Structure formats: structure tokens, C-alpha cells
Amino acid sequence: xxxxxxxxxxxxxxxxxxxxxxxxxxxxxxxxxxxxxxxxxxxxxxxxxxxxxxxxxxxxxxxxxxxxxxxxxxxxxxxxxxxxxxxxxxxxxxxxxxxxxxxxxxxxxxxxxxxxxxxxxxxxxxxxxxxxxxxxxxxxxxxxxxxxxxxxxxxxxxxxxxxxxxxxxxxxxxxxxxxxxxxxxxxxxxxxxxxxxxxxxxxxxxxxxxxxxxxxxxxxxxxxxxxxxxxxxxxxxxxxxxxxx
Amino acid sequence: xxxxxxxxxxxxxxxxxxxxxxxxxxxxxxxxxxxxxxxxxxxxxxxxxxxxxxxxxxxxxxxxxxxxxxxxxxxxxxxxxxxxxxxxxxxxxxxxxxxxxxxxxxxxxxxxxxxxxxxxxxxxxxxxxxxxxxxxxxxxxxxxxxxxxxxxxxxxxxxxxxxxxxxxxxxxxxxxxxxxxxxxxxxxxxxxxxxxxxxxxxxxxxxxxxxxxxxxxxxxxxxxxxxxxxxxxxxxxxxxxxxxxxxxxxxxxxxxxxxxxxxxxxxx
Ligand SMILES: Nc1ncnc2c1ncn2[C@@H]1O[C@H](COP(=O)(O)OP(=O)(O)OP(=O)(O)O)[C@@H](O)[C@H]1O
Ligand SMILES: [Mg+2]
Numbered sequence: 001x002x003x004x005x006x007x008x009x010x011x012x013x014x015x016x017x018x019x020x021x022x023x024x025x026x027x028x029x030x031x032x033x034x035x036x037x038x039x040x041x042x043x044x045x046x047x048x049x050x051x052x053x054x055x056x057x058x059x060x061x062x063x064x065x066x067x068x069x070x071x072x073x074x075x076x077x078x079x080x081x082x083x084x085x086x087x088x089x090x091x092x093x094x095x096x097x098x099x100x101x102x103x104x105x106x107x108x109x110x111x112x113x114x115x116x117x118x119x120x121x122x123x124x125x126x127x128x129x130x131x132x133x134x135x136x137x138x139x140x141x142x143x144x145x146x147x148x149x150x151x152x153x154x155x156x157x158x159x160x161x162x163x164x165x166x167x168x169x170x171x172x173x174x175x176x177x178x179x180x181x182x183x184x185x186x187x188x189x190x191x192x193x194x195x196x197x198x199x200x201x202x203x204x205x206x207x208x209x210x211x212x213x214x215x216x217x218x219x220x221x222x223x224x225x226x227x228x229x230x231x232x233x234x235x236x237x238x239x240x241x242x243x244x245x
Numbered sequence: 246x247x248x249x250x251x252x253x254x255x256x257x258x259x260x261x262x263x264x265x266x267x268x269x270x271x272x273x274x275x276x277x278x279x280x281x282x283x284x285x286x287x288x289x290x291x292x293x294x295x296x297x298x299x300x301x302x303x304x305x306x307x308x309x310x311x312x313x314x315x316x317x318x319x320x321x322x323x324x325x326x327x328x329x330x331x332x333x334x335x336x337x338x339x340x341x342x343x344x345x346x347x348x349x350x351x352x353x354x355x356x357x358x359x360x361x362x363x364x365x366x367x368x369x370x371x372x373x374x375x376x377x378x379x380x381x382x383x384x385x386x387x388x389x390x391x392x393x394x395x396x397x398x399x400x401x402x403x404x405x406x407x408x409x410x411x412x413x414x415x416x417x418x419x420x421x422x423x424x425x426x427x428x429x430x431x432x433x434x435x436x437x438x439x440x441x442x443x444x445x446x447x448x449x450x451x452x453x454x455x456x457x458x459x460x461x462x463x464x465x466x467x468x469x470x471x472x473x474x475x476x477x478x479x480x481x482x483x484x485x486x487x488x489x490x491x492x493x494x495x496x497x498x499x500x501x502x503x504x505x506x507x508x509x510x511x512x513x
Contacts, residue, residue: 147335150304151400152324152352161348165339242339242380 030212035219038212047201052220055197058114059186059224062121066178069122070129071171077130078137078167079159088134095127099185103192117189124185125178129171136170137163172236179228187221252318254404254436255280255303260312261461262298272298274461276312282403285430285437287451289444289494291502295462296440297332300406303438304329316404325352328402328435330410334389336381342392343368343377349396367395371425387418394422398429405430405437411446420478423449427475444494448487449476456497459505466497 014032021029030038042048077084077091102123110116140163148158190199198217205214256279263271273295280286288296301307302314305321314321321327328349336345346364355363368374371391381389390410397405410426411419427450430437441447447454448470456466472486481487 143331143333143335144337146306147329147331148348149306150323150327150329151349152322153348157351161340162337165337242382 027209028211030215034212035215038210039216039219042213042216048216048220051196051198051201051217052224055186055190055199056224058117058189058197059121059182061114062118062185063125063179063182065118066122066125066129066182067175070126070174070178071133074130074133074171074174075137075164075167077134078140079163084134084138091127091130091134095131099123099127100188103189107193112194116193117186120189120192121182121185125182128177128181129174132170132174132177133167136167139170140166168239169236172232172239176229176232176236179232180225183221183225183228252282253279253315254282254284254317255321255438256315257299257303258313258315260302260309260314262295262302262307262309271310271461273302274463276462276464278455278464278467280404280436280438282436283434284452285439285450286453286455287439287441287447288455288457289441289447289498290457290462291442291459291498291505293462294457294459294501296442296457297408298462300329300408300438300440303327303404303406325349325400326403328397328400328405330393330397330405330407332408332410332412332440334381334386334393336389336392336396338381340381341378342373342381342384345381345392346396346399349400353400363399364395367399368392370398370429371395387414387422390414390422391425394426394429398433401433401435403435405435405439407437407439409440409442412441412443419446423478426450431474442498444491444498445482447494448472448490449478449481454494456494456501458501465501468494 017029018032021031039048077087099120103120106116106119106123110119144162144166145158148162153161186197187199187202190197191203195203198221202214202217202221205211205217257276260276261271261274276299278286288299290296298307302309303316303321304327305314305316305323316327323329336342337348340348343361343364346367347360350360350363353360365374365377368377371394373388373391373395376384376388381392384392390413394410397407407426411422414422423446439447439450451470454468454470455464456468457463458465468490470490472481472484
């Protein structure tokens with residue numbers, strides 16, 4: 001049913017887009033058909049796939065690096081209280097600094113290649129994952145922890161069976177926010193450093209007023225965003241099977 | 246654990262515990278009692294008199310400020326020798342019913358297969374074998390309580406600490422569970438320290454009742470229940486000795502609540 005409503009709404013969106021293109025002017029807002037044709041052209045030229053591949057490589061390497069750093073670090077900060085209390089002020093300070101501020105520094109250090117871009121994605125994605133994992137471990141159910149203690153469970157078992165699974169919903173939220181910011185930073189990185197990928201095409205078509213092509217890229221980015229969050233939502237619902245439906 | 250039969254399952258000597266140093270009144274003060282092996286003792290008292298605190302002390306989950314506690318002659322340590330049924334169910338929501346029961350077996354030197362077998366055996370005993378693979382959230386309150394009972398009994402503890410385990414159940418389920426508990430207890434030969442604020446429940450189940458008062462939490466009376474077992478819940482309510490004990494305890498409980506300056510009923 002939801003799928004049907006979603007399709008109906010998509011139809012309404014396209015209708016609204018079509019009406020807007022008629023009233024505002026086709027040179028500013030291309031018609032859906034023109035956009036589709038531009039999309040087919042970009043696809044057959046191979047430029048779309050190449051750019052998408054470049055962007056995905058940047059995004060995925062940055063995002064996975066962030067995940068592998070943030071989850072263990074956040075879990076450790078929650079599990080070892082003195083360690084967490086020492087670091088958390090700095091983490092929150094860094095999270096509040098606009099990460100774009102670091103781009104010139106990253107370029108100086110890492111150049112303009114994929115390493116620099118992936119690192120900019122990493123910078124954006126790492127904080128929400130870290131902060132949410134940390135919060136999730138700290139929010140461990142005290143009553144369950146005491147129950148586990150009463151069975152004679154050692155700290156390691158309490159952590160792996162009670163604390164960590166309890167923190168998973170928090171981690172999942174962090175991953176979703178991290179993925180969104182990571183995608184934004186992918187485009188930002190591609191605009192700031194050597195202009196490549198979907199961000200590069202966005203700049204190219206935007207600056208030359210090729211609006212149909214420009215729209216194709218915007219829609220592509222939206223689709224990547226949707227697919228990414230749906231995958232994470234699916235993993236989340238698999239992990240949360242025990243929740244009452 | 247080596248245990249001489251003469252050794253009490255649990256012994257408190259001059260035990261006091263204060264949570265808040267700013268509060269002059271300890272949560273429990275100067276507690277003295279012994280639970281002989283194989284006996285069933287109930288702690289009866291109004292809300293806030295420190296019943297849960299006594300159980301946590303008895304399990305070694307918290308340490309006393311003064312006095313000594315011994316379980317089978319040694320300071321208590323949380324583990325499979327002491328079973329704890331909590332006031333709330335405390336089931337792990339992301340583990341199946343069977344895995345919840347297995348959790349308390351992990352501290353024993355058992356293989357995975359042995360753990361599973363023992364957990365299923367206990368689920369059968371509490372009538373829940375069909376729900377072994379269910380999630381705890383899909384069970385009713387009474388069923389969750391039975392899972393918690395199975396989890397506490399599964400490691401064969403020599404001492405069972407039970408904190409108002411049946412308080413949240415309806416009257417019918419409670420009676421069934423009380424009968425179930427008594428049959429498990431007589432089979433397992435465990436010693437039980439049982440918390441309740443129901444006079445009837447204390448009289449039906451216990452050998453001895455420790456009546457507690459508030460502020461500070463203390464034992465105000467020790468009462469032996471001289472009613473032969475097995476006790477039939479319907480027959481026993483008509484027994485004159487039961488009625489006399491019940492009247493006495495109810496009156497005492499009322500006085501304790503009315504004389505508590507922190508109670509809303511103070512001085513009425
Ligand atoms: N962890 C804690 N920190 C601070 N105070 C506590 C703590 N646990 C218990 N207390 C205090 O100790 C006193 C006894 O509490 P306890 O939970 O043992 O009472 P209880 O007899 O189990 O009450 P109830 O019948 O309502 O469960 C109360 O005044 C309570 O506020
Ligand atoms: Mg209590």
C-alpha cells in the first residue's frame with residue numbers, strides 16, 4: 001500500500017515539476033521529458049556512470065573509514081569512563097566546528113586526489129557515528145546490567161551481551177546521519193578539490209546553464225541518498241527484529 | 246562452594262547501608278538475621294523500608310557500610326550459586342526466551358548444547374517450552390515472570406533471592422505461580438529469601454516472616470509461621486491460626502505506615 005502511495009506522490013511531484021517548467025521557463029527549469037533525454041544521452045556517453053563511480057568510490061571509502069574508526073572509539077569512550085570523560089569535550093568541540101573549514105588544510109596535506117576527497121567525507125561522517133555510539137553505550141539499561149552482574153557475568157560478557165546490543169539503535173541513527181553528511185561532503189569535496197564525479201558535473205552544467213543535464217545530476221544524487229538510507233534502514237530493521245511490531 | 250550443613254545459607258550481622266551520605270537515616274540499619282539452609286524466609290514491610298536493598302546486599306551486588314554478610318560462610322559474590330528474581334522482569338529484549346534462560350547458565354562450565362538443553366528443561370517446567378524461540382516482548386506479564394523464574398532456577402542456585410516476583414500478576418496467575426514456586430522450592434532444596442508486601446502471600450509461603458519498618462529500614466519483628474505443609478491456599482485461609490497471624494501482621498503493617506513521618510498517611 002505504502003509503495004502505491006509513494007508512486008502516486010512521485011507522479012504528483014513530476015506533474016508539479018512539469019507545470020513549473022511551463023510557467024517559469026524551460027531555460028531555467030527543464031521539462032521532465034527533456035531531463036529524461038539528457039539523462040539517456042549522458043548515460044549512453046558513459047559520463048554518468050563514470051562520474052557516479054568516482055563519487056561512490058569517494059563516498060564509500062570515506063564512510064567506511066569513518067565507521068571503522070567511530071564505532072570502536074565511541075564504544076571505548078562509553079565503556080572506559082575516564083577515557084570517555086577526557087575525550088568527549090574535544091569530540092563535541094570538533095563536531096561543532098564546520099568541517100568545511102578543514103578543506104584547505106586537507107588539500108595542503110593530501111593534495112587533490114581521492115585520498116583528500118575521502119578524508120573530507122570521513123571528517124563529515126565520523127562525528128555523528130562517534131557521538132551516537134558513545135551516547136548509546138552510556139544509555140545502557142542499568143537494570144539489565146545489574147541482572148547480568150547477578151548471574152556472575154564478567155565485564156566483557158556484560159558489554160557484548162547487554163551494553164553493545166542496547167547501543168545498536170543509537171549506532172544506526174549515527175550511521176544514517178553520517179551517510180547523509182558524507183554524501184553532502186562528497187559533493188563539497190568534488191567541488192573544492194580536483195573537479196570530478198557527480199559534484200564535478202554539477203559544477204560544469206550549473207556554470208554553463210545546461211539545466212537539463214544539471215537536473216539529471218541532482219536526481220542522481222537524490223537516488224544515491226535514498227538507496228543509501230534504505231539499505232541502512234533495512235539493516236536496522238533486521239537488527240531490531242525483536243521489537244514489538 | 247563447600248558447605249557444612251550447620252552453616253546458614255545466609256547470615257546478616259549488624260548490617261547497615263546508607264546510599265546518600267547527606268541523609269542521616271540509613272536505608273537499612275543494624276540488620277541481624279540468619280536464613281538456615283532449606284528454609285523459606287519472607288521480608289514483609291511497607292514500600293521503601295529497604296527490602297530490595299537487603300536482597301542486593303545478600304547477592305553481593307552492593308557492599309554494606311558496616312556489619313558482615315555471609316552466604317554459606319563466605320562473603321556473597323554474584324554468580325550461579327545465588328539466584329535473583331527482580332522486582333521487574335529484566336528480560337533481555339533482543340534475546341529469545343531460551344537465550345534469556347541460557348544467559349544465567351553462561352557462568353557455569355557447560356557446553357552450548359548442555360546450556361540449551363538445560364534452558365529448555367526449565368522452560369518446560371514453567372510451561373513455556375512452546376515459546377522458547379519467541380521474543381520476550383511478545384509474552385504476557387505472567388509469562389515473562391515465569392521466564393525470569395526459569396532463569397533464576399536454571400543454574401540450580403543453593404540460595405534464591407526473590408523481590409516481589411508476583412506483585413504485578415493478577416490474582417489467579419499469582420496463585421498458580423505461588424504453587425509453582427513452592428513445588429520448585431521443595432524439589433530443589435534451595436533456601437529462599439522472599440520479598441513481599443502482601444501479608445497473605447508471606448503467610449502462605451514462609452517458614453519465618455521478618456517484618457520490617459521504615460526510616461531507618463530495620464527488622465521490627467520475627468515471626469514463625471507454624472502451619473504444616475503442603476499448605477492449600479483455600480483451606481489455609483479458613484485456619485484460625487492463619488487468621489490470627491494475619492490480623493496481627495496487618496495491624497502491625499498499618500501502624501508502621503501510619504508512624505512513618507515521610508508517608509502521606511502519617512498521623513491519620
Ligand atoms: N541506589 C540507590 N540510591 C539512593 N537511594 C536508594 C537506592 N536504592 C534504594 N535507595 C533508598 O533506600 C530506601 C530503601 O529502598 P528499597 O528499594 O530497598 O525499598 P523497598 O523496601 O524495596 O521498597 P518497595 O517495596 O517500594 O520496592 C529508600 O528510601 C530508597 O529511596
Ligand atoms: Mg523493592
